[in-house]
Amino acid sequence: MPRVGVLMSAPEDDWEGRARISAFRQGLQKLGWTDGQNIQLEVRWSGGNHALDQKFAAELVALSPDVILATASPTVAALQAATRTVPIVFAHAVDPVGAGFVDSLARPGGNATGFVLFEYGIGAKWLELLKEITPSVARVAVLRDPVIAAGTGQFGAIQSVAPSMGVELSPVNVRDASEIERAVSTFAGSYGSSNSGLIVTAAPLALFHRDLIVRLAARHKLCAVYALRPFVTAGGGLTSYGPDIADQYRRAAGYVDRVLKGEKPADLPVQAPTKFEMVVNIKTAKALGITVPSSVLARADEVIE
Secondary structure, X not given: OOEEEEEEOOOOOOHHHHHHHHHHHHHHHHOOOOEOOOEEEEEEEOXXXXXXXXXXXXXXXXXXXXXXXXXXXXXXXHHHHHOOOOOEEEEEEOOOOXXXXXXXXXXXXXXXXXXXXXOOOHHHHHHHHXXXXXXXXXXXXEEEOOOOHHHHHHHHHHHHHOHHHOOEEEEEEXXXXXXXXXXXXXXXXXXXXXXXXXXXXXXXXXXXXXXHHHHHHHHOOOEEEEOOOHHHHOOOOOXXXXXXXXXXXXXXXXXXXXXXXXXXXXXXXXXXXXXXXXEEEHHHHHHHOOOOOHHHHHHOOEEEO
């Protein structure tokens, strides 16, 4: 029976992580693979802990799997540090070329391939969306994970367009709960809420701390734009714009299927997301005293009343 390792960056009790792996299982089932019947999944949950990423990567490689599903850039990095021969399919990585996971998008060349979460340029759209909802915003705190390359890249993309929009940025590192709370509270205390906003970039640790981040935005009445929909659909955040993550996992199942049937990651091109979605939470907007423009609501894929 083929064995497939899975290294999830979410904690095991996280409902979003469960939804993602469920989408992956559904994708496999459509291709004729059922866990426990003709395929065996070995799943590990690191909860965004870099030390656990390394520990579980070593464990999975030691099991000699036929292929490993990696969920985000930190897990890909940990797995490639553990093996350069076991095939790896990543469901969503930011800038896999810049991170050194693949030689190029068209010809990965090594033992890894998969799907890009988005290009850094999406950072400009987050800031544009924030300005469209609150035109007076002049200072924005940007939450990013400085440990991963994507954290620096996403902040850089936002930084490149901020001057033209008349916005001053304040980077906030996402490492642990106390640091996030202290930094956001300091930002809000220094600038107030009337002309201030928040952008939360894509990072496993940000998703892990999403309840805290959303609470802080509400407490300090900060208009916030998030990279991923779980901040809005479950956490009560204001708005999000980003790829359909569940679709990424279903597509990743297709690449796992192709590897199991003999194709090599080196020959499978890295693919970009095909579905993006905007979610707006009207209830949160009312609590913040914000009227979301009709132009934003017209573009939204989902509006939560």
